[in-house]
Amino acid sequence: xxxxxxxxxxxxxxxxxxxLIPIFAVVLSFxxxxxxxxxxxQNPFQVYSVLFSQTLGTSYGIGQxxxxxxxxxxxxxxxxxxxKAGLFNIGAEGQLQIGAFMTALVGMYTVGVPAFLEIPLLIxxxxxxxxxxxxxxxYLKAKTGAHEVINTIMLNFIAAALVxxxxxNLFNVPATVxxxxxxxxxxxxxxxxxxxxxxxxxxxxxxxxxxxxxxxVWYYVDKTRYxxxxxxxxxxxxxxEYGGISVAKNIILSMTIGGAIAGLVxxxxxxxxxxxxxxxxxxxxxxxxxxxxxxxxxxxxxxxLAALLFGMLEYGGxxxxxxxxxxxxxxxxxxxxxxxISSNKIFRKILVNFIKKRTxxxxx
Amino acid sequence: xxxxxxxxLSVLVLTSSTLLFESCGKSQPSAPPNSEVGxxxxxxxxxxxxxxxxxxxxxxxxxxxxxxxxQYIEPGGGSDRxxxxxxxxxxxxxGIVFGVGFIFTxxxxxxxxAFPNKKFACIDYTYDSTKAVPKNVIPIExxxxxxxxxxGAIAGMMTKTNIVGFIGGMESPLIRKFQxxxxxxxxYVNPKCKVLVAYAGVTGDAFKNPAKGKELxxxxxSRGADIIxxxxxxxxxxxxxxxxxxxxxxxxxxxxxxxxxxxxxxxxMVKKGDVAVYDIIKEWKEGKFNGGKPRxxxxxxxxxxxVYDKENKPLIPEKVYKKVQQLRQEIIERxxxxxxx
Numbered sequence: 100x101x102x103x104x105x106x107x108x109x110x111x112x113x114x115x116x117x118x119l120i121p122i123f124a125v126v127l128s129f130x131x132x133x134x135x136x137x138x139x140x141q142n143p144f145q146v147y148s149v150l151f152s153q154t155l156g157t158s159y160g161i162g163q164x165x166x167x168x169x170x171x172x173x174x175x176x177x178x179x180x181x182x183k184a185g186l187f188n189i190g191a192e193g194q195l196q197i198g199a200f201m202t203a204l205v206g207m208y209t210v211g212v213p214a215f216l217e218i219p220l221l222i223x224x225x226x227x228x229x230x231x232x233x234x235x236x237x238y239l240k241a242k243t244g245a246h247e248v249i250n251t252i253m254l255n256f257i258a259a260a261l262v263x264x265x266x267x268n269l270f271n272v273p274a275t276v277x278x279x280x281x282x283x284x285x286x287x288x289x290x291x292x293x294x295x296x297x298x299x300x301x302x303x304x305x306x307x308x309x310x311x312x313x314x315x316v317w318y319y320v321d322k323t324r325y326x327x328x329x330x331x332x333x334x335x336x337x338x339x340e341y342g343g344i345s346v347a348k349n350i351i352l353s354m355t356i357g358g359a360i361a362g363l364v365x366x367x368x369x370x371x372x373x374x375x376x377x378x379x380x381x382x383x384x385x386x387x388x389x390x391x392x393x394x395x396x397x398x399x400x401x402x403x404l405a406a407l408l409f410g411m412l413e414y415g416g417x418x419x420x421x422x423x424x425x426x427x428x429x430x431x432x433x434x435x436x437x438x439x440i441s442s443n444k445i446f447r448k449i450l451v452n453f454i455k456k457r458t459x460x461x462x463x
Numbered sequence: 464x465x466x467x468x469x470x471x472l473s474v475l476v477l478t479s480s481t482l483l484f485e486s487c488g489k490s491q492p493s494a495p496p497n498s499e500v501g502x503x504x505x506x507x508x509x510x511x512x513x514x515x516x517x518x519x520x521x522x523x524x525x526x527x528x529x530x531x532x533x534q535y536i537e538p539g540g541g542s543d544r545x546x547x548x549x550x551x552x553x554x555x556x557x558g559i560v561f562g563v564g565f566i567f568t569x570x571x572x573x574x575x576x577a578f579p580n581k582k583f584a585c586i587d588y589t590y591d592s593t594k595a596v597p598k599n600v601i602p603i604e605x606x607x608x609x610x611x612x613x614x615g616a617i618a619g620m621m622t623k624t625n626i627v628g629f630i631g632g633m634e635s636p637l638i639r640k641f642q643x644x645x646x647x648x649x650x651y652v653n654p655k656c657k658v659l660v661a662y663a664g665v666t667g668d669a670f671k672n673p674a675k676g677k678e679l680x681x682x683x684x685s686r687g688a689d690i691i692x693x694x695x696x697x698x699x700x701x702x703x704x705x706x707x708x709x710x711x712x713x714x715x716x717x718x719x720x721x722x723x724x725x726x727x728x729x730x731x732m733v734k735k736g737d738v739a740v741y742d743i744i745k746e747w748k749e750g751k752f753n754g755g756k757p758r759x760x761x762x763x764x765x766x767x768x769x770v771y772d773k774e775n776k777p778l779i780p781e782k783v784y785k786k787v788q789q790l791r792q793e794i795i796e797r798x799x800x801x802x803x804x
Contacts, residue, residue, distance in 0.1 A: 153550075163546055267667035274589050274635070276566065276667065299549055299577055301542070368542060379506065382540035417543055418550065421501075421534040425508060 111454060117401075120446040121394065121439050125408070128438035132431045139423055146422050150415040160414070162290060162300025168403075168410030169302075169367040170195070170381070172309035174388025175395055175402035176316050177233075177361035181247075182397045183320055184353035185333035190236060190251025191361040192385025193258030194229040198362020200262045201228030202369045203376030204270065206281025214284040221285045221370055222308070226359040232258060233358015234351065241347035247354065255385070266378045277377035287371040303371030305363075312360055313399040319356075320399075329353055361385060387413075390436045408435075497558030497581075500525065500533040500744055501551030503544065505564040508537040513718055514586065514736050518563045521740025529748055532556075545570040552578040559747050561740060565589045575600045582752050584743050586736055595755075602757040603739050607637075608644030609794055610732040610767030611692070612801045613787050614714050615648020617730060617769070618690040619656050620783045621712075628659040628683035630702055632670040632695035636804065638662070641694035641716070641732075643802045651799070652786070659683045663698045676701025684709045690729060692716070703728065712778075719770045729778055731770045738765050763795045 133143035154160045174191045181188035205224035209217060236250035270278045287305050290297040320326035331339040332349040340346050368380050391409055395401030412435060416428035502522055504515045522533045534557065536547040544562070548570055551560045559582040562571050568589040575583045575597040588602030596602055618627045629645055631638040646658050661679045663669035676698035680691055684705060691706065692714040693699035699716060703724035706713035713724060715731030739760050746752060760766020771784060793799045 166542075264668070271667070274565070274637075275568075301545070372542065377541045380541040382506075413539075414546070417536065417538065417546055420536045420538075420547075421551070425537040425539070 111451075116447060116450060117396065119450065120443060121408075123446045123449075124439040124442040125435060127442070128435040131438070132434050135427060135430055135434075136423060139427055141423055146419050149422065150419050153418040154411050154415045158294075158296040159298070159300050160418070162297040162302040163414045164407070164410050165290075165306055166300060166302040166367070166372070166410075167413040168406045169306045169309050169371075170364040170384045171387055171391050171406035171409050171413075172306075172313060172403055173360055173363045173367075174385050175391030175406050176309075176312055176399060177229075177357040177385075178388045178392035179395065179397040179399065179402055180316055180320065180329075180360065181353050181357040182392055183326075183333050184329045184349055185336065186237075186240070186350060186353060186357075187248050188233070188251055188354065188357050189248055189389070190232065190254050190358070190385070191388045192381065192383065193251070193255035194232040194358040194361035195364035195381060195385050196258045196262050197232045198225035198229030198359075199365030199369050199380070200265065200376050201225055201362070202365035203278045203281060206285045206369065207270070207279045207375075209285070210282040212282060212284060217282055217284040218287065218370070221281065222363065222366060225362040225365040225369075227362070229362020229364075230355050230359035233361070234355040237351040237354025237358075240354070241350040262376075263378055266376065272375075276379070277373070277375045280374045281369065285370055286374055287366060289371065301372040303367065305366035305371045308363060308366050310403065312363060313403050316360070317399040325352070361388070390440065393440050394436075408439075494532060494556035496555045498532070499554075499556045499558065500531055501548075501554070501557040501560040502533060502535040502740070503547045503551065503560070503562050503567070504535065504537045505566060506538065506540065514563055517718070517734075517736030518561065518586065518740050519737075521737035521744070524737060524741045525744040529745060531744060531748065545573060548574040548583075549577070552581045552583075558582060559584065559744070559752070561743075562586070563736070571600055572597060582747060582754065584740075584758075586739065588757070596757075598755040601743060601752070601754050603743070604757045604759045605734045605739070605766055606759060606761030606801075607694075607732070607734065607767060608640045608647075608801050608803055609762045610734070610769060611641045611644030611694075612648035612651070612794065612799075613762075613769050613791060614692055614730055614732045615645035616652045616787050616790050617648075617779065617783060618645075618692060618712075618714065619649035619651070619653035620786065621729070621779070622653070622656055622689055624687045624689045625653070625655055626657045626659065626687040626689070628680070628688035628691035629661070630676060630679050630683070630691060630693045630695055630699070631660070631662040632664075632698050633667060634662040634665050634669075638694050639804055641692075643804060645692050647802050648790075651790070659686060659688055663695055670696035670698055672698045673701035673704070677705045680705035680713070681709070684711050690714065692732070715770075719772075721770070721774050725774070726778075728775065730775055733768050733770060735760070735766050735768060742766075761794075762791055 136143040136146050154164050174195060177191045178188050202221045202225040206221050209220065232254055236247045236254060239245040239250050240247045266276060266278060272279055287303050289301060289303040320329060328344045329349050331344055332346050336346045369376055387409055391402055391405045395405035412432045416432060420428055502518060507515050509515055509519050525531050526533060534551060538544050538547045544567060548560055548562060551557050552574055562585045565587040567585050571583050571585045579599060582599050584601040584603055586603045627649055629642050631642055642660060649656050649658050663672055663675045663679065676695055680702040683691055690712040691702055693702040694716045700723060702713050706727040707724045712729040713727055714729050717734050719733060720731045721728045743758060794801060
């Protein structure tokens, strides 16, 4: 009897459910994806076994997965902190473009600065670039009421065009679409310089910056007075205003912080991998950040887990691309996202049913 | 709720049983080492009606007539190129890996170092005078000047005003190759003919500006040119616009551009990525891979050509075609030396 109450307690615990439900959803979405794989005439068992063995089964694969995860953590955190303030940041893509470009730009003009100054300087450059790109829609929202969704989308276009213009016209190495390399002291070491088993994979220590950023966001939002204000504004802005909290200030602040975090993406690609900014380096990481934040329930540590899943899907997509067409890879990724995000209610019900049945059977 | 669960379960059981059945039947023996070809497409991927599609055709040709097996990857973004090359190179069965487009230059240099026993080839590889080409890499280069010479000859013979035009994208050594070849072709058959030359700009954006292309083309047509050849990427689409508007001729580049302005596209100078991919696979299979220095594709190797098919045949007189074929032969036999710059 004691054992039974314990088990009930364990499965009904919200934290357990929050953890189990996404896993259910992922498993089920893989089953649905299997149907699509069958349609293109491949064996889903083979495709999935390649997908898992080459992403999780080798240290090179894990390195690739972590490399893909890092920018998703930044983008996810950026969206999540704005969500907390009740804002929908569609602009992480533009913010990370500007941020990464700023990192590369400052990096190429600061040769000779020692590493202990150069690395923080480049990180700061990225945060300022992204921060400005988050500040603009935040300011417009706070002062004019202009909707942040539209403004962040528009700023994405502007960011892409600006960066493209600068990279193809002013700062490119001739006959390429990338900037010159950053100062050598600004490079963040790769894992494979220390652990040779990661050899060849571009994962680097910027992932620690991502984890640090998650901790910082968690502390700021959950443990400080500013974070409390931010959450109140997100829950009910009228009540916040009534309670003496400046809604305008918090809107601007959260968008600026969100932008600054997105701007850190450059630490992974520019400082840790290619050492230059290349036009088209990000294909929708900022938009993926929305899915990451939703799946992670806007919790910084949830964001890390969600980013790991999407990182695996992104690299896994590349791994199975020799077996199935690229379009199918996109479909698989989208199916997983849809299932994970929309299945919350359904799976909770199934889980509750399951518990009921189990307890009934035990009682019999 | 029960219904939902049972439906889901039955689908699962059904699929997994079919799968098990299939996987039993399909256990293939693994391919011998270094017997297959890998290829990584540029971001555009298959279906771009240009380089990527051509490269794919080269793979299919190699499969059909050489019996090779191939695997390819269509990467999503910039950081996927190197990973994709590595992924293919790390497979035992794959012996040679292609990168489609100049943008692969850095990545191929990197990966070639990490896999010294594998071979690599890169279409339109960008040279860096400070770095040597790795010994296991073949840069694929096209003699665009030779193809341009032939379309220049067509323009020179067919002009009625004795004025023809050339519109380039970005002013650069690569596009100058098209220009000088074209000019040489025009002058060779018609020394009195004038060639108007214009470039859309000096930066990469000059390849993406159809409005500028149209403006330049309209100016050349109004100065009397009746045929314009472009080597300007997307900017060239404006040239076709102008041709349609002025009812004059234009000449396409890289691929058959007839469909951009049907009836007004005299011919196109085509670069044959498929031939390049096929030939290199063939040479590699025969053990004749010669890395470290460029493999050049000109008229002789059928790597460049001009379009002459049932659509534009009515536009080009038999006599002109015969003369151009004769010039082609003379270039191949080195009786005519086409300038490069």
